[in-house]
Amino acid sequence: MSVNAKQPVEEGHPMEELLRMDRSPHIWCPPCGLGTTVTALATALKQLQIDLNNVAVVSGIGCTGRVAGYMKVDSFHTTHGRAIPFALGLHIARPDMKVIVFSGDGDLISIGGNHFIHTARRNVDITVICVNNFIYAMTGGQVAPTTPITAKTSTSPYGNYEHPFNLPLLAASSGAVYVARWTALHVRRMTTAIKEAISKKGFSFVEVIAPCSTLYARLNKLGSGLDLMKFYHDNSVIKHGVDLREVDINYQSKVIVGKFIDIEKPTYLDCLNEGNKRVFGDKYKPYGGGNGDN
Amino acid sequence: MATTEIRITGFGGQGIILCGYIIGKAASIYSNQHATLTQSFGPEARGSACSAQVVISDTRVLYPYVTAPKVMLALSHDGYVTHKDTMAGDCILVYEKDLVRLEDHGITARTFGIPATRIAEDLGRKIVLNIVMLGFFGAVTGLIPRDALRQAVETSVPVGTEELNLNAFDKGYEYGLKLAGKAESKV
């Protein structure tokens, strides 16, 4: 039985502290935006200088869902759409840890959409990074709730005719306290946004528009991964704090990016503790936390 | 094995379930008997006719449901009409005199009526009519010792209302003592 076969490990990779080198090479296509986004998360964690023992990454299913498997922190690869409620449980059990959900648009917003809005509503102190490539990539390029109108996918072969979600508007109106959107091209700004999101108390959301050259670009004849990056370069418009009703993404339209929301609001656990203190006074016994020692 | 099936019926909001709960608790916790309480659930427990059932036994209750009650407490006419045909022969029927109009049951029943709502109103709180009924039930049936029922009342009603409820219980009990063994009628 060679299930436990060790992969050869390269030495001296700059991210080796943060990535599972024994799982290299990864499964993603060469021009995919995920590599850049994972690097942004790793860089953000490094720059924040937080204790990596206290970070957990939770993913759902899909190409982006595989991120949990490559991050060298306590990491959980859950079922399709369910990363957020799993993360919520983990966060409540270990409020001292930074819990980061890293998943895709189909996973978080379609099958997991209900969890997304409710966890934002509660302002649970987790960070959600959503890589939006406008398509279900792992399953072969089907239409997503983020697919722009007229874009072709394997299940909208004549062009999508459904209105897509505007993710920043959805997150903000559901209750997120931090909302930003960048593309995979904006590596530095994306890294800053992830740093801010992780540092933010409450439900923080970063949308990353990322190229899927294998499916989205191919089915829509948009060229290579590099062509998509050029498109982001030419068509991204930075508008911090813009009215979120204006950040819809249409087919091959301008992509409005920026930091949209950054507000203060008591978190789920703040409200739970304050509410109970108000009622029970000194009799209230706040949750002591799972410590893994007992 | 002595087993007694009891049904309490009325409309939602009269405290039917609490009444059944106190009977069961008095029997099983405070007087060394076995008692199983079941109740009607769903929308009917929130307004229209509802019922609670208690099986009291000196051994473990194996079959939990009431099929032919030996004792029925009727707090509303609707409840009475709905369930009267389930009464066992020689059933004791304890009813709210002002709310229930007795009809022909087709079986022999010993009936005991009490104006529980009026008594409760005289105590200042109509809501305790179920506890007045409970006291009355205790006295006319003698199924459960008075002390056990009182203890169960005291530990089951909302904190701060114990005195009012015990008073209601006693009023009902005393009303019943006067009638005990003197069923009004055999229908």
Place this chain on the structure above:
Amino acid sequence: MKADPSCVLTGAHYLDGNHACAEGGIAAGCKFFAGYPITPSTEIAERVSQRFPLIGGVFIQMEDELASMNAILGASWGGVKTMSCTSGPGFSLMMENFGLGIMLETPCVLVNVQRGGPSTGLPTLPGQADMMQARWGSHGDYEVIALAPDSPQESFELVIHAFNLSEKYRMPVLVMTDECVGHMTEKVVIPPAEEIELLERRYTDKKPGEAWPYDPSEDGISPMLPVGKGYKFHVTGLTHDNRGYPVINAEAQEWNVRRLMDKVNKHVDDIIWLVEKDIEDAEVVVLAYGISSRVVQPAIARARTEGIKVGQIKMVTVWPFPEKRVRELAEKVKAMIMVEMNYGQVFLEMDRCIAGKCRSRLVGHAGGTVHNPFDVYNAIKEAVK
């Protein structure tokens, strides 16, 4: 270790089965409960929500049962004992991630207060027709542990037992109660905390860097790795190796699934709990679980007084099925009768194990009420003809 006295309501109480389930979980040290309201299980969640602020637990009402099941898995990995409860359609929704719990090998307890189905069915009336769903409800091949209480007292006790089994075997454990037991109020005696024995989670004694989430162990149950301690482990719902890393091939699948099955199959003698009565001379044996194991007793008693040699097996654990015992008895007795509130679910297992060695009978109905003891009595008489 013993239960925490501050959580245990020692004394005699008059409780319904659902409240007793909640007290069982609290006594077992549950500190995180995620649930969604659904009749007839909701009273469990209500009681937990009322009790938790004073004993250091967190209750959260989730957006649905999918979320509830995931939240208790996440919190369990966070180092806490966790539970949820549901009924009918909610159980169906939880099945997806019950499977994740099985695959990640996550201790937690799920109570299903069974009602009549299918679909919305009979929300306020009992059934026992989720038994095969309990066994096979999530996709894929795996083994489960399911317990069935017959009273509020047993609900309290079996929820504690379920927590202990879930920690011992590192898996979700099901408590399959029903509307009748859940909504039936009876005396429940809660013992002093020092009389409640609890199994605590077994964590690895290896250092970070040396331990994997599914390291081999003698009994096939790997100690867990704690989060936040530098192990930086990975677990996945995909087929995985002992490191928790996905491996998508037939060999890994065989290793992984065998592991999940062996955990239960190699410990059936420890897990299976049967209460047998009058089996020695029995010509007929009545098998039943949960509330049905209780309402058959007047029928059995009556048949006995009439000289029929009838015995009873009350299945406290329904899954794993007591295959060995049923095979043994089938060689000796004339007939075995399964009494359950469905049209033959656990019966199928009994029938399979009897394998034609004796008569095999079902007393079943579609649910909505418990069995009439007369039906059971008639079946016993019929079986010995």
